[in-house]
């Protein structure tokens with residue numbers, strides 16, 4: 001405090017008469033300084049504006065050119081690949097007609113790969129799109145892409161949220177059908193990463209439907225809903241007429257929302273829509289996050305597996321459905337879809353809106369699934385049985401498939417025993433696990 005007081009005293013003039021003159025002089029000096037500093041500031045400001053402008057234009061140049069160079073799509077060569085892949089190759093005069101030209105979303109996924117191959121094998125044109133996200137091992141997705149490429153199916157690396165890419169694809173090819181399988185799957189992961197479900201299953205779906213509605217001709221859309229929409233429904237077997245307004249997980253809620261969203265596009269724009277409620281699909285090239293797959297891996301590695309159990313010690317059960325049966329259901333849905341009626345985003349008349357269960361109609365408990373795997377793998381599982389946590393799971397699923405049988409000729413033929421045998425054979429050949437070779441030889 002004392003120091004400040006002494007400094008204040010030093011600033012006071014010694015005689016009062018000098019004050020005005022000295023003040024005037026000081027003011028002039030300050031004015032000079034002020035003008036000088038304003039000039040400098042002005043120069044500095046000019047310099048900064050110039051620097052910012054240079055930076056921004058350079059940045060936008062770098063951004064544009066890096067986007068151009070990094071883009072995984074576009075260009076004449078790319079368009080040629082798309083057209084070749086999309087061209088049907090059915091023999092002329094074939095009983096099945098001229099062939100479809102199908103855009104398969106999620107083509108490097110489990111169901112997407114199998115459906116794309118099946119379509120290609122019967123002579124339809126197929127173009128895939130997949131974002132190769134890291135929800136599970138992307139190397140498996142890349143291996144599936146290589147398999148597709150070896151059969152002449154081209155998969156574009158891109159996201160269904162990219163409207164420009166979708167528009168471009170429809171500009172290049174007048175797809176007759178879209179098989180929409182891209183989604184954020186998995187019931188329990190929805191608690192970890194809810195936003196990814198909204199991104200893919202809601203925003204991505206709308207982005208895709210927007211492109212479909214604008215396309216001329218509009219394609220017919222067949223897409224993957226889920227058995228999980230039945231949620232807390234306890235009337236069995238689950239029929240399409242049952243309640244689906246009580247989902248047990250965010251995953252289920254986004255699939256249910258998808259059914260409502262597709263309905264509006266059918267109603268307003270005349271898009272032909274078929275929603276397929278898949279029941280726990282399994283098989284070769286499957287999804288590593290699913291129980292049958294992760295159980296197999298852990299059993300072979302001698303690691304424990306967690307088996308959930310329902311209330312009152314009741315085992316959980318699923319209507320496990322083998323991939324080949326699902327593929328037949330998907331292809332039959334494409335073949336019977338009926339045309340979209342709109343053009344240029346305008347509806348010309350009513351278009352079909354359908355929903356089907358695609359299940360196996362033979363639920364099996366999770367402990368039984370484990371026992372079958374133990375037998376094929378010739379290794380006893382280290383079972384850790386715990387009460388089902390409140391994570392979105394439902395205690396059981398069981399499909400009524402009368403509607404699909406009647407309208408699609410859908411008839412599942414693969415028991416869980418048979419399907420798991422094929423899965424284990426594939427798993428051991430793909431991963432080449434030594435300890436499993438013994439089991440492989442016994443299949």
Ligand SMILES: O=C(O)[C@H]1O[C@H](OP(=O)(O)OP(=O)(O)OC[C@H]2O[C@@H](n3ccc(=O)[nH]c3=O)[C@H](O)[C@@H]2O)[C@H](O)[C@@H](O)[C@H]1O
Nearest residue numbers: 185186187226227228278279280290291306307308316393
């Ligand atoms: O039909 C569908 O619509 C869904 O099917 C599939 O879901 P789910 O039927 O839940 O299959 P999945 O995870 O294999 O669990 C199977 C059973 O094992 C139990 N389970 C699971 C994991 C575990 O560690 N322990 C366990 O007991 C578990 O409690 C359950 O009882 C798809 O993943 C989903 O994307 C969606 O398509």
